Amino acid sequence: MKKISMSKILRYLLTYGLITLILVMATKFLQDRAWFLSVFFYLSASLIFSTYVISKKTPGKYLLPGVLLLCLFHIYPAFYSGAVAFTNDSNGHQLSKTQAIDAILQDSKIPVQTELPINYQVVLKDSTREVFLVFKYSDSSYWIGNSKSVVKLDQSQLKFSINGQIQSVDGQKVLASDQVERYINQIQNITIKMASEITLQPIDLETLEASQPVFTYNASVDQLTNVLSGEKYQPNDNGQMVSDSGELLYPGWKANIGWRNFTSVITDKEMRTPLLAVLTWTIVNAFLIVTFGFLFGLVLALIFNYKHMRSKRFYRTIFIIPLAIPSVLSILVWSGLFTAETGVIDRIFHISTPWLTDPWWARVAVLIVELWSTFPYMFLISTGAIQAIPSEILEAAEIDGASPTKTFTQIKLPLVVRTVAPLLIASGAMALNNFGAIYLLTGGGPTFSNSNGNAGATDILISYTYKLAFNGQEGNNYGLASALSILNFVLVGAISLYGLRKMKTMEEIN
Amino acid sequence: MKIALLLDSKKFKFWMRKVLWRHLVGFVVVAFSVFPLIWMISGAFDVTGQISTQMLIPTHKGLDNFAQLFSNSSKPFLIWARNSMVVAISASAMQVGIGALAAYTLSRHRFKGRKLTLSTILIVQMFPQLLAATSLFLIINTFGKSFMFLGLGHQLPLILVFGGSALGVNTWMLKSFFDTLPTEIDEAAKIDGADHFQIFRKIIVPLATPIFVVTFLLSFIGILNEYLITSVILGLDGNKMTVAVGLQQFIYGQYGKNWGPFTAGALLATIPVLTLFIFLQKHLVSGLVSGSTKG
Numbered sequence: 001m002k003k004i005s006m007s008k009i010l011r012y013l014l015t016y017g018l019i020t021l022i023l024v025m026a027t028k029f030l031q032d033r034a035w036f037l038s039v040f041f042y043l044s045a046s047l048i049f050s051t052y053v054i055s056k057k058t059p060g061k062y063l064l065p066g067v068l069l070l071c072l073f074h075i076y077p078a079f080y081s082g083a084v085a086f087t088n089d090s091n092g093h094q095l096s097k098t099q100a101i102d103a104i105l106q107d108s109k110i111p112v113q114t115e116l117p118i119n120y121q122v123v124l125k126d127s128t129r130e131v132f133l134v135f136k137y138s139d140s141s142y143w144i145g146n147s148k149s150v151v152k153l154d155q156s157q158l159k160f161s162i163n164g165q166i167q168s169v170d171g172q173k174v175l176a177s178d179q180v181e182r183y184i185n186q187i188q189n190i191t192i193k194m195a196s197e198i199t200l201q202p203i204d205l206e207t208l209e210a211s212q213p214v215f216t217y218n219a220s221v222d223q224l225t226n227v228l229s230g231e232k233y234q235p236n237d238n239g240q241m242v243s244d245s246g247e248l249l250y251p252g253w254k255a256n257i258g259w260r261n262f263t264s265v266i267t268d269k270e271m272r273t274p275l276l277a278v279l280t281w282t283i284v285n286a287f288l289i290v291t292f293g294f295l296f297g298l299v300l301a302l303i304f305n306y307k308h309m310r311s312k313r314f315y316r317t318i319f320i321i322p323l324a325i326p327s328v329l330s331i332l333v334w335s336g337l338f339t340a341e342t343g344v345i346d347r348i349f350h351i352s353t354p355w356l357t358d359p360w361w362a363r364v365a366v367l368i369v370e371l372w373s374t375f376p377y378m379f380l381i382s383t384g385a386i387q388a389i390p391s392e393i394l395e396a397a398e399i400d401g402a403s404p405t406k407t408f409t410q411i412k413l414p415l416v417v418r419t420v421a422p423l424l425i426a427s428g429a430m431a432l433n434n435f436g437a438i439y440l441l442t443g444g445g446p447t448f449s450n451s452n453g454n455a456g457a458t459d460i461l462i463s464y465t466y467k468l469a470f471n472g473q474e475g476n477n478y479g480l481a482s483a484l485s486i487l488n489f490v491l492v493g494a495i496s497l498y499g500l501r502k503m504k505t506m507e508e509i510n
Numbered sequence: 511m512k513i514a515l516l517l518d519s520k521k522f523k524f525w526m527r528k529v530l531w532r533h534l535v536g537f538v539v540v541a542f543s544v545f546p547l548i549w550m551i552s553g554a555f556d557v558t559g560q561i562s563t564q565m566l567i568p569t570h571k572g573l574d575n576f577a578q579l580f581s582n583s584s585k586p587f588l589i590w591a592r593n594s595m596v597v598a599i600s601a602s603a604m605q606v607g608i609g610a611l612a613a614y615t616l617s618r619h620r621f622k623g624r625k626l627t628l629s630t631i632l633i634v635q636m637f638p639q640l641l642a643a644t645s646l647f648l649i650i651n652t653f654g655k656s657f658m659f660l661g662l663g664h665q666l667p668l669i670l671v672f673g674g675s676a677l678g679v680n681t682w683m684l685k686s687f688f689d690t691l692p693t694e695i696d697e698a699a700k701i702d703g704a705d706h707f708q709i710f711r712k713i714i715v716p717l718a719t720p721i722f723v724v725t726f727l728l729s730f731i732g733i734l735n736e737y738l739i740t741s742v743i744l745g746l747d748g749n750k751m752t753v754a755v756g757l758q759q760f761i762y763g764q765y766g767k768n769w770g771p772f773t774a775g776a777l778l779a780t781i782p783v784l785t786l787f788i789f790l791q792k793h794l795v796s797g798l799v800s801g802s803t804k805g
Binding site for chain 1: 564769
């Protein structure tokens with residue numbers, strides 16, 4: 001008899017358990033109308049099944065977990081940005097159109113005047129313990145109902161007491177007022193839908209209030225009408241209902257607005273000016289920090305790569321301390337040290353500099369902190385590159401009588417730059433998105449006076465995007481933020497591509 | 511007599527001319543390097559807890575800031591530390607695990623689409639996840655509408671999001687290490703009847719332990735340091751934040767008031783990472799060397 005090993009059973013349980021779980025999730029997403037997620041989960045389940053149960057090929061078994069997660073949490077969000085960038089997704093524009101119109105109808109209810117107050121009494125159905133309200137409505141008919149349904153009662157179904165109060169319905173006694181209180185939670189959630197859009201809702205333990213939406217929606221012409229004024233509202237191209245006189249109804253819905261997020265940053269001066277400043281600083285900042293960082297690192301590497309010097313190891317260890325402190329914390333500490341006048345830096349140097357409140361000083365502060373955090377890496381790679389220069393070349397230069405300056409500028413420097421160039425370009429691409437150094441140090445500020453309160457002098461694209469999406473002064477604008485992310489994708493992509501090209505040509509040279 | 515001889519000696523003159531200034535530069539750079547760390551330490555032990563009166567060596571030393579940090583119930587540092595640990599440990603374990611599986615097959619097996627996979631990983635790596643933070647927020651929000659535990663404010667989706675970057679973060683590094691392990695051992699094991707997963711589990715994994723430690727620690731530190739995606743997904747609710755996000759909320763715009771407890775918290779969070787880093791450095795060098803000689 002063939003022995004069935006534990007690991008085999010475990011593997012079966014794991015595979016089928018996982019597939020079941022994913023299928024269940026896919027179905028739930030389908031119900032909740034999350035189409036992409038649903039399709040992706042169904043597809044994942046079938047891929048897992050075919051890879052681990054049917055297929056005999058090995059590589060897929062090792063790659064699939066990583067690939068699925070990569071698609072869902074790395075590649076999909078990138079494309080999703082592309083889709084959101086063409087919508088007006090933002091606060092007040094997150095519902096679908098039907099949801100938004102429902103919300104407008106619900107929110108706009110006004111009380112309907114009735115001659116007499118509508119009194120109700122409570123009946124509990126024995127079988128289901130469901131709460132029903134019994135009441136006399138408009139003419140003189142009696143009704144029974146709750147949120148789910150409402151029906152007219154026949155006089156014969158009712159039994160009245162001597163003073164005209166309802167005593168029982170279908171032999172079911174109405175609750176006495178002291179009992180009614182026990183069901184207050186259920187009662188207050190009841191909304192009874194009567195004819196012609198009129199709804200009834202309890203306002204206390206005895207009375208119902210009749211109300212009616214101000215608007216009626218006509219789906220065939222896609223139009224809302226205000227019953228009181230007769231004014232008509234039609235959808236505009238920004239996902240909102242608007243009247244002829246330009247009055248907007250809230251909430252709006254998520255609508256496709258085409259290229260408007262992209263064109264508005266070009267045509268709208270209030271957005272163009274700050275965005276241009278942000279874009280410029282993004283590039284200038286990345287360029288400066290890589291240049292300064294590299295120069296500083298290279299000079300240090302030249303100084304400390306000296307054979308007659310002792311305690312080089314000690315210096316090297318201390319120099320890389322900036323790499324070993326969690327950058328979030330070190331930047332926050334720097335930010336405290338830079339506080340004007342009371343901060344440590346101003347006090348020890350006896351100066352009074354508006355570090356974080358003046359645009360130019362704030363930029364200087366950002367560069368100092370970034371230099372502090374990048375020079376160790378630059379120092380390490382420069383040291384590596386210098387040590388990798390073959391000693392024969394340097395000896396040959398010496399024999400040929402080249403001066404130290406000439407040896408440096410014509411041999412050492414070109415060789416080092418050639419080795420580290422791809423690394424520098426990669427650093428540049430990273431520096432474009434150095435969110436922490438900006439957001440945690442200056443918060444992107446000081447804020448421009450002409451930018452709707454969002455962009456600041458030290459903002460780079462990623463921090464500006466973050467503020468637009470999650471910290472907006474005029475609400476969170478996910479659509480616009482996504483459009484700017486795309487700009488950022490293009491920028492990073494261009495620089496990385498340039499780096500790859502450079503790397504390739506260098507491989508060819510070698 | 512002796513001193514005069516020493517001062518006069520050729521060696522000393524050489525030292526004065528060629529070496530001394532290097533030490534002077536070294537001293538300045540050291541001061542720059544440790545600048546924030548020193549002030550973090552001095553701030554943490556300065557009882558007055560004020561940035562405006564802080565001296566390099568505090569005049570009133572004590573542990574008051576630590577006591578304040580731990581007793582603040584609206585800024586629960588210990589809960590933040592626990593959140594950070596849960597997220598960082600599980601996410602980096604996931605990153606290393608998933609990365610190792612992919613790196614193994616990319617290093618050991620030759621199959622159609624291998625080159626494509628490798629170059630895709632390279633390209634994806636260029637575009638960090640934080641570029642699409644807005645979309646991640648909206649996607650996790652959609653998740654949460656169907657499954658509460660996968661929604662905003664929960665740790666599981668954050669861990670999965672970090673897991674999603676596993677291929678980009680670790681695979682190349684692990685693969686180049688696996689490439690250095692001789693394939694002869696695999697062949698021998700195959701002849702003995704081992705299947706591909708047994709080779710991975712019983713041969714590759716034990717040999718590659720040093721590189722696993724290194725990638726795990728790098729992932730771990732990276733995740734501890736992550737601010738943007740973490741704050742977007744977990745939100746800024748007192749009990750849900752990580753140390754990085756929590757301390758930022760704690761200090762932001764409050765340098766006058768919360769400086770003392772903040773530096774205390776920052777120091778507590780820095781010590782383990784700094785220690786790990788020193789440990790990691792040794793491992794990074796010696797681990798790579800020992801890994802290649804074991805085979």
